[in-house]
Amino acid sequence: MFPKKTLLSSAAIVAVTLLMSSCSAGGGSEGGSPAQSPESPVSVNIEPAGGTGVNPTTPIVVKVSNGKLTDVTVTNAVKGTTVSGQLSADGLSWTSTEPLGYGSTYKVVAQAVGGNGKPIEQHSQLSTLSPRLQASPDLVPAPAAVASTGVGVGQPIVFSFSEPVKNRAEVEKRLSVESTPRQEGSWYWMDDQHVHYRPKVYWQPGTVLKVTAKVYGADFGNGVYGATDRTETYKVHDSWIARADGNTEQMQIFHNGRSVKSMPISMGKDSTPTHAGPHVVSDKQESTVMDSCTYGLCPPAPGAYRTTEKWAVRISNDGEFVHENPASVGAQGSANVSHGCINLNAANAEWFFHTMGLGDVVEVTNSGGPQLPVWDVYGDWSKSWQDWRSGSAIK
Template sequence: MFPKKTFLSVAGILAATLLVSACSSGGDTTGGSAAPVTPGGTSQAATAATVSIDPANASGISPTTPIVVKAANGKLTDVTVTNSKGKSVAGKLATDGSSWTTTEVLGYGGTYKVVAHAQGADGKQVEKDGDVTTVSPKKQANANLIPAPSAVKSTGVGVGQPIVFSFGVAVKNKAAVEKALSVQSSPKQDGSWYWMDDKNVHYRPKEYWQPNTTLTVTAKIYGVDFGNGVFGAEDRTETYKVHDSWIAKADGNTEQMQIFHNGSMVKTMPISMGKDATPTHLGPHVISFKQANYTMDSCTYGVCPPDPKAYRSDEKFSERISNDGEFVHENPNSVGQQGSSNVSHGCINLNAANAEWFFQNFGLGDVVEVTNSGGPQLPVWDLYGDWSKSWTDWQKGSAL
């Protein structure tokens, strides 16, 4: 029989042995060893890389949507995107190898093959394939500019000139298209867009352009959904230069037209405006066309014989100030009434010397302001009635 003290020591040894066994077993009943553990407690077991493509196996996307390839638990080693003809699309790999993005736009109606490889932390390489198909438009719309930049490259435009985009097709998604349009003015001046109809949108500043302003006009419409299956054909950027300020003020009460150059009056001319049956429209007019010898035909705006308002005549030094037959031009037949009464079909008549002077100094975008003519306000849609709207009302014509 052991002494009592010895018995307690053995019991303590047994208890300690059982405690160590319980703490070190880890629940492993197979007898296998556990994975190594780092001092921080994280498993050192390597993980395989995963690769994702965005958009993944997509169809009908905009050609401006970038293709983005990403790697997780590893780095991309190479990515290729090719069209149906095997031509590669340019792209850029992130410095850390985590992503790759196309750097050029795609084409309409194309299918692009994406092949990506990545190497994981386990040292093994994985591959990811995918296809991306771009939308096929029913029709493409061009951003046609008025005035044509080539037509005013040497002369510039006047301070009243609106910038016009004419798309040739109806635009359903006006807000999306308007967001793609911009006019940058230097010096900076506030401006806004106004949709005249479904095909034409105009841009004008709050006040007349400042002389010598540079306008950079951009339409980033490629890939933009116009609605009804129509998409933008191509982007476009053009530059306009605003020349000196030329503003003519024609008064039906005095039958005189005062000419202002950069704010200073430089000349006064006797005039004859539209008679009571065909009064000249009120308000600011903008010159949209000029020709030294021009046949004026009222049939061009729907007034044809036997209508008593119809006319057809050959005139000199003609400058159009609206689309319904209003011009500033020479008229030798009304010289006796110029300065005293209104006898025209709506035009502003001048004598030969004044008409030639006006023709030499006024051009596209210059302004003719008409007061006291007895006529109605020039409609906003009557090229160019843009200045007939207050700034508040003009802004309401924007789709944004």
């Protein structure tokens, strides 16, 4: 018979062995980490974690460990409005689903319950940045103006920002043109407020263009931030291309690649030649006053003029139109006598006015004039594709 003290020591050894077995058997998860205990405290994490100057597009994310979220409320401290959000199916996270406002303070209240059934509540507060100025992404042409007619195959897409853009690459990354069918295209910055998009070659007739600017929250530089996002859709109508030749003094009109009309013309005389290269229709007026004073030639200077012309189709901002001119009918088809416009007789001018629309193309050759500058409204097609792509801020 063993001594009593020895028996007690053996029992203690057995008890310790059983305890160790029960802790190791089934007590850990895959990888050897211990399972969460119902008695472990709930932990709630809220990001961004307070502070000021938060970008309003930064989502608020609430996560919980050793428990589940039961409710999250994000409230504008001044307006009292709440921010929409989505709770994950497993109850472990909540993410805001709408942007915040500029210069605003938000209060976050997160409620959760632990494995032991005990509820907790976590609070946080954050403030968003306040821009010095906000820049609006205006579109040219205005989508409403061409909703029923569509645009021509030469129409560039233009964003005109209400404030200068210093961080061009940052803003350009947030701009997109999705074409259906797909066509290669690129952006070109004309200046700090205007960026144009055109394809490598003219748009295909019937193309649908989805244009997007996700610039809300974008840092334009110098304290300027994007005012709002914008998405618009354009449709490209049939192909209408006019080809004006200074050698033949004729202009041929092509519809979807087929010649449908030819008309005698008179282009700019030697002292005021019409710009060469592709022009794009940017405006139409049944009648308009043409005044040489608009480019510095005012009476009593020789050659100064001020006349009202009919069926005026603008093809550049340099005062170039396709329009009726009764005074040059005798020269149309034989000599260039205009101040830079393409002159037509009454019947041809009216037909051209009603046929050609915004974004349609007038290609000028053998005019004796310089190439239309890229910055002259829609001089976009004067650049080779390689040169055009070099105008992008993203290298």
